[in-house]
């Protein structure tokens with residue numbers, strides 16, 4: 001089973017505005033709503049790709065109900081715990097440039113953390129747990145450490161998709177798989193990534209610290225995988241980009257679905273890239289048919 005944990009799920013409210021102007025009334029030409037948050041996106045894509053997944057985390061209020069209802073409609077197994085307040089609404093403004101305003105979230109107290117830990121009591125070494133997204137300010141700041149230790153107590157594999165100081169502090173726990181983008185990789189070392197050689201060099205440093213699979217995504221350029229059997233470059237297919245929100249989460253989901261199906265890390269990377277790009281070319285997250293279609297256009301190069 002692949003569990004995802006989203007501490008701060010959202011409704012992603014996409015607003016398309018022909019030409020956005022600050023300080024005045026803008027009218028949207030189109031609006032769309034989706035259940036969001038990084039782990040939720042990973043579960044939605046896993047389900048579409050036919051992998052077994054359960055979405056864990058917190059939901060609150062009418063926005064939380066919307067998130068749960070949409071997941072149930074899509075037949076994603078959902079075990080979000082109820083907390084007080086309201087799940088956040090994240091605004092994704094699409095004008096000439098894309099701007100995101102992510103909301104705050106509900107209060108998650110120590111009791112809510114205990115309840116989440118209890119849900120992990122039955123993990124086994126067959127399970128994978130994806131910890132994805134930012135840690136909201138209301139949550140104890142060591143929650144990812146606590147969750148990772150719980151997973152490791154049960155020998156479950158840990159996947160981390162978060163950035164900044166949170167990711168940096170967690171590398172010493174040697175997760176099975178991380179997926180920073182090239183900016184996040186640079187942030188980890190307080191440098192600016194300028195080239196593929198830089199990506200390989202710094203991904204290598206993380207791998208040396210014991211992270212088994214380091215995938216560094218580079219949007220339309222594809223991704224680098226640094227793993228035990230070597231370093232791979234996967235070029236992303238070309239297409240018309242409709243939405244980049246969730247492309248990284250789709251890469252994570254595709255990678256895991258590919259890994260679970262084939263137990264082959266190269267296949268996992270190809271499937272991940274096809275999934276990321278299929279989402280970038282869709283309004284919502286990718287569908288399996290589009291992923292399979294793009295798969296033949298993803299070529300790996302061993303460097």
Ligand SMILES: Nc1ncnc2c1ncn2[C@@H]1O[C@H](COP(=O)(O)OP(=O)(O)OP(=O)(O)O)[C@@H](O)[C@H]1O
Nearest residue numbers: 181217218219220222236244246247248276277280
């Ligand atoms: N413009 C694009 N053209 C083709 N594929 C893309 C494009 N943008 C993203 N992708 C696909 O999605 C993958 C992940 O993209 P990206 O590096 O932007 O992740 P991210 O920064 O984590 O994304 P996000 O935070 O928006 O979900 C890429 O490796 C690629 O396969």
Ligand SMILES: O=P(O)(O)OC[C@@]1(O)O[C@H](CO)[C@@H](O)[C@@H]1O
Nearest residue numbers: 010036037038090102133134246
């Ligand atoms: O605020 P966080 O947790 O860092 O990111 C949340 C978010 O931007 O990430 C997803 C895309 O990756 C969206 O569905 C969601 O709105």
